[in-house]
Amino acid sequence: MALGVSNGRLSPLTGKPNAVSTQTDKEALKMTPLPFNGNLAESKFQIMRVLQSLDRVTVVKEDPTYIHAVFSSRVLRFKDDVEFYFDEASQKVHFRSASRVGYSDWGVNRKRMEDISARYKEASR
Template identity: 35%
Template sequence: MTSGVIGCASPPPKQFTRSADEFTPCSSAPHCVSSQADKGGSKYVAPFAYKQATAAAARQTLLDILAASEGATVERAEERFIHATFRSTLGFVDDVTFIVRPEAEIIDVKSSSRLGYYDFSVNRKRVEQLRARFNAQLSAKA
């Protein structure tokens, strides 16, 4: 008999972005939020703003926060793109991706579960917690 948790370790999506500045859209399932979704829609979450810092400082602040986050692993960290995974205690994996956009002084964010349909707002709550820590750390540095 196979345990249901074995399926939790599914491979990551092959493609996270359409272009250097654009994520692939969230699926129709309610387990995804994105700062590039339609504003006012159920999948929308605000990007991380960093008007009081440089893009490099904002990126490093975000990487520091991810490194200190429980269950998080930074999978890729490029100049403008960051991919982190968050693993729950049950083994479920969520992909969180960021695009640093210096021209707009924002970091776009997308957080999505790999499996399942509902996430009980875990991805939205995670993004809001990361944003709160990001804003607090940038304010402390200002």
């Protein structure tokens, strides 16, 4: 699966219950995008601060409107790809979090993105 942004969209999900996205049509895998916290630079800075505060994460790519980070599980070192797309037109931060292998993740990607979302919103207060 190619990662990144194409025509303002993150890659579609495969449909397996081991991922979430703000840009999917699959209701069970859908999450709400985050509002910009100030302008693009401020919003991106806050997401980077949240990522830097978490364990077992490496930012592997950062572009002006995009961040790709890889999270590793504690025990088995499974890798999950987490992407953020900063959409200036809508003033929204879209994201996608997906396991690289397996079928189910027991809600790990959703819990992670709920945590990141809560930390991001807390920083904007």
